[in-house]
Amino acid sequence: MGVTMDGTKQQRRGNTRQRIQDVALELFAEQGYEKTSLREIAERLDVTKAALYYHFKTKEEIIVSLFEDLTKPIGDLIEWGRHQPHTLETKQEIVRRYSLALAGAEPLFRFMQENQATVRELRIGETFKDRMRGLRDIIIDPEAQLADQVRCISALFTLHAGMFMMQDLEGDFEKRREAVLEVAVDLVTQAHGSTHGGA
Template identity: 55%
Template sequence: MAKTQTRRTDTRQRIQDVALELFLDSGYDQTSLREIAERLEVTKAALYYHFKTKEDIVVALVERLTAPMDDLIAWAETQPRTAETRMEMLGRLTDALVDAEQIIRFMQENQAALRALSVGESFKTRMHAMSGLLSDDDAGLVDRIRAIGALFTVYFGTFASREFPEPPEEKRAALLQVAGELLSAGDVLPASDAVARA
């Protein structure tokens, strides 16, 4: 990569990082491009060179989360629908989420704003695709809900578990254990028994 391209990439990354800090501190709607430029100590024109709107910045931020998700979906679509594949999917997802905790937090805290942006819908589409890959094509309702529960255990658990004092690897292992237990519950307890005991 040429030095100019590297510098441009570094600048775009810095803009995203600073914007994310402000979005988390003040909220997406309350943060202006002017405030982002001031925090960066650049002119608005310099900021516009990289991002024309706040939505452009959010798209770039969410792409940092969704690009590995796209890779995971593409990989999973080529694999057999086995328990091992499903656990590998969840493990790869937790790896992808490790560096995205702040982006996940931003998305959680600004759901209303994201609902109006294109990235909100595309993110939901990816989550739907992943939950579908965590169950068989002919899975019943209970198994499909288990798949969604396992996916959200990993996704939301990554965000929520930051409050826990345990080391990151221990938290990751716990999330995978709970997600795996959700997926395999149908193998241990028939759905009719589960409903009867609920």
């Protein structure tokens, strides 16, 4: 049930709005957000600027729409997590689902990593911080010791770091993702065992 980059792109290829998003993200990655114009996006798509304008009036609209589409699973995860008990199983499931959500949104997170100044200026920067706070609130047990709360939060950041740092490691994308996920699950398991006397 792994989400692959190719699978994600194939699902998104059919619709014009999604094609615009994907091509814009490719161009932003190649030459940077600031140096990419709507005209260049239209040319790469082989459509008129007016056709592009029908869907998006600015580059920011494209990025915001991509962010909203690709991070919807994260919003859904936070909503699900708010109604779950603070059990080990819940925390492990949060980490698993978040790993899949990150894999599905990998091109967007790469853009955010490589364009941090731009992201801070766009409203997606604040929205992403809100999502991270939401994840923090559902993965930590407020009664846990501080070190265990840090372990749970670190599990989320392990998934982030793994996405950007593991490109140079051996194995295919899915094998690397599973290895990073294993480490993140170990962190929440260790935190839970420490808080609940090794349970």
